[in-house]
Structure formats: C-alpha cells, structure tokens
Amino acid sequence: MIHNLQLNSAGKLKHFLDIEGLNHSILTDILDTAESFISVTDRSIKKVPILRGKTVANLFFEASTRTRSTFELAAQRLSADILSLDINTSATVKGESLLDTLHNLQAMQIDMFVIRHQDSGSAHFFAQHVLPGVSVLNAGDGQHAHPTQAMLDMFTIRNYKQQFENLSVAIVGDIMHSRVARSQIHALNILNTGQVRVVGPPTLIPEQAESLGVQVYHDLNEGIRDVDVVIMLRLQKERMRGALLPSEEEYFAQYGLTAKRLQQAKPDAIVMHPGPANRGIEIESSVMDGSQSVILNQVTFGIAVRMAVMSMIAVQPVADA
C-alpha cells in the first residue's frame, strides 16, 4: 500500500514520495525528461507553459535553502503560481494541527504541495489526506526519503558517467540520520548500479544496513578504493552531543575526504555532496573546489530534475483518485 500510494491506476506518478517502489522505467523517464529541461534552463527566456494556471505551495516545516529555492524556480519555469509558506510564522505555531493547515491550504485550490517535515512518513501521511487530484512532492521527510535530491544525484552521475551498471559508488558519512542516503541507495539499486557502498563509523550506520542493498565499510580508504563516485554527506554538529562521535577533529581525521585520500578512488572519480557542506569536517576545501568536484553542477541539475518530476505529475488526469 505504501508504494502504490504514489502511482495512479496506469502506473504513472501521482505523488512523488519515495524512490522505493518505483521502477527502472519511471526513474529513467525522470532523468530523460530532466535532460529535455536542461535546454530550457539554458535559454534566455527560461519558461515553458506546462504548469500554467496551476498553483504550487511550498510547505517547509524544516529549514532549507537550496531545496526550497530550486523547487520555487522549477515551478516558476514551468509557469506555475507559487506560494511559499514560512511555517515558523504560520498557524501551526499557534496550535493548528497539521491536517487543519493542509485542509485550509487545499481550500485555496492548491494543485501541488511540496512538503518538507521532520517526521519520517509525513509525506505519506499528507498524500493519504489530500483531495483526489492534489499531488504531494516530498522535499524531505525525517530520516526517511528525499527523492528529488536522489534523482538529481542520479542525473549528475549519468551526466558524467553515462551509465550505472559498471560503477562503484561510495556514500560516506552519517547514513543513520540521512534521508538523502536512503533515497540514493534505492535509486542506485533500481538503476542497477554495479556496487553501492556506505562508509562511516558504526554509530552512524543503521542496523542491518546491508538489507538496503549496500556493502558496509568502516574504513574510508578501503571504502572509496577504486570507486567511480564519492558522495559525501553533511555531518550535523549535534551528533557530537549525542555521543555518536568524539569530536569534529577525530571525524575529519577518520572520515574527512582529503585530496590524498581521494587518490584511493579511480583517477576520474567524481565527488558529490548534497549540501550544505562543512568544509574541514567532512570534506577538505581543496577537494570541494577541486577538479573532481561536481557539487555546484548538482544544484543546477536540481532545477531541471524538479521541473521533470513536477511536469510528469501535472500531466496525469486530475481526478485519478
């Protein structure tokens, strides 16, 4: 039931909640559609009329800079009207329940909600409670999923490596608390990536991580040896307080990506980071700004990928409940 929720009866995207449960052809469709929007974002007039007359509401219960702004830009470039709500100053702070907030916005004839919320499963929860014809795009739910981020990462990998089958990809850092990592792992496996590795200390690797379809490494040098792609994750500073790690210094010494360590990977390996990055904690500045880094390109691709997902959802019949 969880996985059917985002598909309509024809097997097309109705909501975009989670990579898990989608198939190879839908993911490839998203990447191909995004490809076609890259040319739009390169034009002097960066607009297409696909979402003209539709209203998109950005509902961010958690702070965000690039996800929120790239969703806004994506909606604008598709000619949608866009409403961005700062939840910190809105009615939920005054005690309104989540559902009441949602229902009130629905009464304003919103067609698509882009939602980020701190609870895992919140995107599913909203999708279960919106009216038929209204779509939910998950912009991050707790530690569960961040599917558009994962798809822009897949887009980036395909852009530089053309295929997935013969690749080794290492995801490094705080896997435990990362919705990005979970969605990336599902996407990489659905796209038949040769090998997916996760690298981090045992305190930041979730229980039975192998069941997600990855190999677990606790040593960074081994974990990135001969890989084609290194994805660094952001380390949140509060992890030190929860006794998950001794110190930032120790973490950088053990798991920080330096130019020297990067030599373990293939010479043409690319380095990615979903942002925002902590220089000197998980990644050295020289690597972040170096020739193998594609971090800023990820942000650019993010707009095209989000346009792709929004447009694919928008072309579905409205009343498919």
Added chain:
Amino acid sequence: MKILLEQGRLLDPATGRDEITDICIDKQLIIGVGDQPAGFEPDHVINASGKLVTSGLVDIQCRVREPGHTHKATISSETRAAAHNGITSLCIPPDSNPVTDNSAVVELIHHANHKAGNRCHIYTIGAISKGLQGEQLSNMGSLKKAGCIAVSNALNPFTNNLVQRRAMEYASGQDMLVVIQPYDRALYGNGCAHESAMATRLGLPPIPEAAETAALAKDIELVAQTHARTHFGQISCARSVEMIRQAKRDKLPITADVAIHQLFLTDRDIDGFDSNKLTIPPFRSEQDRDALRQGISDGTIDCICSDHQPHNIDAKLQPFPSAEPGISTLDCFLGLVFRLVDEGVLNLAQALASVSSKPAGIFRLPAGHLAAGEIADVIVIDDQSHYQCDADLFASAGKNCAFTGWDFSARVETTIVAGKIIN
C-alpha cells in the same frame, strides 16, 4: 436474583474442569456447579446449550483514561466495552492524571465505577513513588488499605537504583506485588520502531532490544537482592523471555505477562507508517514474536493482558513518529485469544487460564474459578461465530485498532458480573 445457566460447556480455568453442565447463581455468588442445590428456583434461565461457559476474563493492564484524559475514554465507556467483551475484572495502572499515588484518587476511581453501574470490577495499581517521579516512596500502606492490589512506576523507570531497591523492599514489607515494565529511557531515546531492517528502511528512530533487556537484567538483580514479589509487564523480546525463564529456574519470585497484540504483530506490520501500529514497546521481529508465543505456551510468561490504550482520533491523525502510542484492544481481546487456540499456540483451557485464573492468582483477585462459593463472574461465549473485526463497531471509545479486517471466531453472548447480568 437467582440465575440458572443451563447445559453449557463449562470450562473452569482454575481447574481445567470441562463438562456440559449447569451453573446456579444466587445474589453475588455461584452456589452450585453441576447439581442444583435443593430448592433452587431460578428467576432467570439462560440456555447455554452449544455455548462455552467460563469465568469472566481478568485484564491486568488496561487504561481507562479516567481521571485526566476523559477526551479519550472514560470509566463508563471502557467498563461497558470490557463487559461487552467478557472482561469482568480490570487492573488500571497508576499513570492517570492525577497519578494514583494517594487514597483519594483510588476512591475517585471506585466512585466513578460505581456511578457507571459497576459493570466490571476495577482494581487500581498504585504508584510506587510519589507522582511516579522515582524519588520518594508513596504511602504504600495507605494505598493498600484504600484497595490498591499492586504498586508500579508505570512507564516512568527509576533513574536511581537505590530508590528502586528501597521501593521494592518497602512494597514487599507491605506484601504488595511490584509491577515493572522494563524500560531504559536513555536507550529508548526518541525511538518509535524496533531497531531492524524495517526501521532502517523507513528512517524511523530505532528502539534497540537493550532498551528492554538492559532494564530487565537490572530489575531481575534487584528482585534477587530484595526478594520482592515482582511482575514484569508487556515484555516484547526473545531475550527477555529467556532471562525470565532463567530467573524462574533460579526460583526468584517473579511472573510476567505479554500484551495480546505482541503475540500477533511484528515490525513488518508498521510498513506503510500505520500509526495505529505504533506501540511502546514496539512490535519486534518474527523471532521475538515466536519466542513470546513459546513463552506463553511453556508457562515462562504467565498471562496475557490487553494493554488497552484507547485514543481520540486526533492522537493518531499524525505522521507515525508524532502519533501517540497504543492500541485499543478490549474489543478484539477475546477474538485474538481464540485465534491463539486456532493457530495451535495454546489449547483452549490454557488460553482461558492465561486471561483469567492465572492473572487473578498473581494479583490475588477473587476471580478465575467456577465453583460454589465463588463470586459469580461468568460469561457465555459463542465460539462458533464468524465475523470480521471492525473498529467502527467497537464499544470502546478508542477506535485505534490494529486488527481491522481480521477474522474472529468467538464472541461474548452474556456477561454476568457479581451475579448481575450486565450484557
């Protein structure tokens, strides 16, 4: 009133007696089983032929939400639900608001039950520490005098082992049963799902087994130290079953129960983020569930409770981690107990004993035995019934059910509490 229950299949949980016969009730008591006493003239005859007649069920862990949370349920609504489902004795934990740490609250609860028509017997479990704070001992002697049948700190574990030791010693001096739900607050953290591949996939903050077993190990050591008669409630892990098995081998004065839903659901059932399946402790692995079933079957776990937790709708209309934990189980308790029989986990006599005579024995309640001179808490069950569990039809005010659509084969037809036909 004199009641004659005629020609039912009598099954006495306390003795295992199983025969087709009559039961005679006069006023509050059973006055005859089998032969009718000379001159017995019933005012009311119930034909129980083809039905099962047994003791009213005893539920040792049931939240009625009163006092303090009457927007969720009340003593009136939940005693009606209990009686409707054949449960004639309820033990309620002390974590109401106000906390049951003084005799006034005990009296308040009994008064509310009386006002609601005494549809079932209510027994209060008192707080073992003042305000459940784990710092000062409660007036356990006064609580006992007011009617409390045990003491507990509910889901507020002691943080100070010395205070816990003293509380257990003091309780044993009052000859009061100590009820403990093994719970390590730090290891629970903000967790909401069993630490497993499922929690990893769903990105839900995990609860390790050690959140229960580390606490249980300490609690068992304190039983060994104090010899306080102790009952462990709502255990969820295979390792806990093994620890209790060993402690019983060591002749420690301990008993244990499991919540009925833990014998059926596992962490797989939370897929889809169904907030009705959010519980504390969480649903664990299939191996854990199987070990709990083995434990109840071989007697390591003594009895089964409902761990009934009725909620208002809004409490569950939240994303999974923000919803309130607990399941409304009174209305599916009997159906699930009979499924244990259908699935070969327990035979019928064992199953009925585990929800009547056994918990009654541990908590020293006058229940669970069908014989002349006993209080007439008697139920008639149609065990050839076939229906699907439907939360909308629940008598409980809580519709937060995790078993909607399940097939059940047993239904209560008549409930007699202290000689009065309630249902």
